[in-house]
Amino acid sequence: QSALTQPPSASGSPGQSVTISCSGTSSDVGNYNYVSWYQQHPGKAPKLMIYEVNKRPSEVPDRFSGSKSGNTASLTVSGLQADDEADYYCCSYAGTHGVFGGGTKLTVL
Amino acid sequence: QVQLQESGPGLVKPSETLSLTCSVSGYSITSGYFWGWIRQSPGEGLEWIGSTYYSGNALYNPSLRSRVTVSSDTSKNQFSLKMNSVTAADTAMYYCVRGDKQTAMVTFDYWGQGALVTVSS
Numbered sequence: 001q002s003a004l005t006q007p008p009s010a011s012g013s014p015g016q017s018v019t020i021s022c023s024g025t026s027s028d029v030g031n032y033n034y035v036s037w038y039q040q041h042p043g044k045a046p047k048l049m050i051y052e053v054n055k056r057p058s059e060v061p062d063r064f065s066g067s068k069s070g071n072t073a074s075l076t077v078s079g080l081q082a083d084d085e086a087d088y089y090c091c092s093y094a095g096t097h098g099v100f101g102g103g104t105k106l107t108v109l
Numbered sequence: 110q111v112q113l114q115e116s117g118p119g120l121v122k123p124s125e126t127l128s129l130t131c132s133v134s135g136y137s138i139t140s141g142y143f144w145g146w147i148r149q150s151p152g153e154g155l156e157w158i159g160s161t162y163y164s165g166n167a168l169y170n171p172s173l174r175s176r177v178t179v180s181s182d183t184s185k186n187q188f189s190l191k192m193n194s195v196t197a198a199d200t201a202m203y204y205c206v207r208g209d210k211q212t213a214m215v216t217f218d219y220w221g222q223g224a225l226v227t228v229s230s
Binding site for chain 1: 154155156157168169170171172204209212214215216217218220221222223
């Protein structure tokens, strides 16, 4: 099974917006509205940031938003803050299992 | 406050069985949700292994299905992972997670701190 495709890195200055893409196929991202995003700081467990494409858990700031177009899902982080520097992983339902992306390291310049 | 804590051997020999237990506090595993396992190889991404519902319904990643069993012990509010015939490729950080009722293989809202398992002789 192939992982979803994410850019290995992304960056932005404090206050700016950054969008991270997650490219799949018509068998996963394109066929289901079940895409989630996770934030992972070094040495820590991942944290759920977005689920079902664009829903946020109550404790996640509204600076984080998700969307989907065709076979590609996206995570946008607005008003970048130093603590947003982390690895981000997307995850999609693929019919019989969940599949993750390879991760994107977000650097706040 | 839902908390998950993994426990089990940190070193397993090749061809043997990896066994991990996740103890859940602050929530009864019989109150709903799926309970499962995700692993992360050193420096690599995440891989969903499998999840179980307290009633016994289990879901598995097709790539690992033949070697994995995820089960629950409601009397102890715990669930466990057993993976047989392990190789060095199974060396990873193993996380126990709570999975959403409807999207159990995609949405994981609570995670344990992780247990590092090394496969080596």
